[in-house]
Amino acid sequence: MVGIVLASHGGLAEGVLSSGAMIFGSQDDVATVSLTPDMGPDDFKAKLVEAVSTLSDQEHVLFLVDLKGGTPYNQTVTLFGEGEHDDWVAVTGLSLPMLLSAYESRVEAQTAAEVARGVYQGAKVSVNVVPESLTPEAVVTAAPATRAGKSKLTLAPGTVLGDGKIKTALVRIDSRLLHGQVATAWAKQVSPTRIVVVSDGVARDPMRKTLITEAAPPGVRANVIPVSKLVEIWEDPRFGSTNALFLFENPEDVVRAMDGGVDFKEVNFGSMAHSAGKVLLNDTLSVGPDDVKAVRTLHERGLKLFAQKVPTDKPQDVWGLVVKAGLNK
Numbered sequence: 001m002v003g004i005v006l007a008s009h010g011g012l013a014e015g016v017l018s019s020g021a022m023i024f025g026s027q028d029d030v031a032t033v034s035l036t037p038d039m040g041p042d043d044f045k046a047k048l049v050e051a052v053s054t055l056s057d058q059e060h061v062l063f064l065v066d067l068k069g070g071t072p073y074n075q076t077v078t079l080f081g082e083g084e085h086d087d088w089v090a091v092t093g094l095s096l097p098m099l100l101s102a103y104e105s106r107v108e109a110q111t112a113a114e115v116a117r118g119v120y121q122g123a124k125v126s127v128n129v130v131p132e133s134l135t136p137e138a139v140v141t142a143a144p145a146t147r148a149g150k151s152k153l154t155l156a157p158g159t160v161l162g163d164g165k166i167k168t169a170l171v172r173i174d175s176r177l178l179h180g181q182v183a184t185a186w187a188k189q190v191s192p193t194r195i196v197v198v199s200d201g202v203a204r205d206p207m208r209k210t211l212i213t214e215a216a217p218p219g220v221r222a223n224v225i226p227v228s229k230l231v232e233i234w235e236d237p238r239f240g241s242t243n244a245l246f247l248f249e250n251p252e253d254v255v256r257a258m259d260g261g262v263d264f265k266e267v268n269f270g271s272m273a274h275s276a277g278k279v280l281l282n283d284t285l286s287v288g289p290d291d292v293k294a295v296r297t298l299h300e301r302g303l304k305l306f307a308q309k310v311p312t313d314k315p316q317d318v319w320g321l322v323v324k325a326g327l328n329k
Helices: 012-024 041-053 071-080 096-105 112-125 180-190 206-214 227-233 251-259 289-300 318-324
Strands: 003-009 030-035 060-065 087-092 167-174 194-198 221-225 243-248 266-271 304-307
Touching: 003 012, 003 041, 003 071, 003 096, 012 030, 012 096, 030 041, 030 071, 041 071, 060 071, 060 096, 060 112, 071 087, 071 206, 087 112, 096 112, 167 180, 167 251, 180 194, 180 243, 194 227, 206 221, 221 227, 227 251, 243 251, 251 266, 251 289, 289 304, 289 318, 304 318
Parallel strands: 003 030, 003 060, 060 087, 167 243, 167 266, 194 221, 194 243, 266 304
Antiparallel strands: none
């Protein structure tokens, strides 16, 4: 039987599974993986591997994932690239109708691909609006041009756009980098023209780079660059019309960028994954000695350092959290 893995932010996966059991009865070969605030991408990926290992048939697996571009989706797709999985299929938009369609389809289906087709159709027909007069008419539109298909205009060195100074919409430290919270809540809040992921490791990883560029919200380009590249372009006048949302994995890289001449005034701390030897500052931030040293450096340079997972959360002073944890000595 085709195995099913439900992957989501928070408790959505467990909730859909529980609701499915009420309607269809308890089912075998179904596993859930939920992303919690203290988890990093690697933690979630490890949970995915563990979930697959519980299935009786690990060659035919359907992943029902909540949100394209979020950490559950990104780590699922990354897992696909590790080994030969000819019949692993992922479908986004996790919902109860999708799970019920999967249950129905896999009774006779032999492959995850067959089940996925049933899931897709089930999801489409399950959408209903009351009163029916509000149901949008089907509109056929031309497929939008992909970022890869857009022509690239190369400006001559020394060309000045705007006032010649790159603008900073937000500087955020987030171990998950570009994911749902950033692409939706923060992008809407700060209105960047470009999202710049600054990470030496991701810049060397073609698959992760692709996932990040695909996760950018409509109308906003996303780029992945190493720290050295950010230092290089910071004074380049060709970026004078750019209002950038910068994403870093850790405060150490922010210090490296500033040591190279980048001028930031404040840093938003979104999430820093917990691991052995690190201390929790709040429910989303875990720090080790190197992190504390970097935070101290940024604090002493006069930057505003605030912890805020989403724009509606009340900001917390990061240095105050370090002091409260007794790590400032």
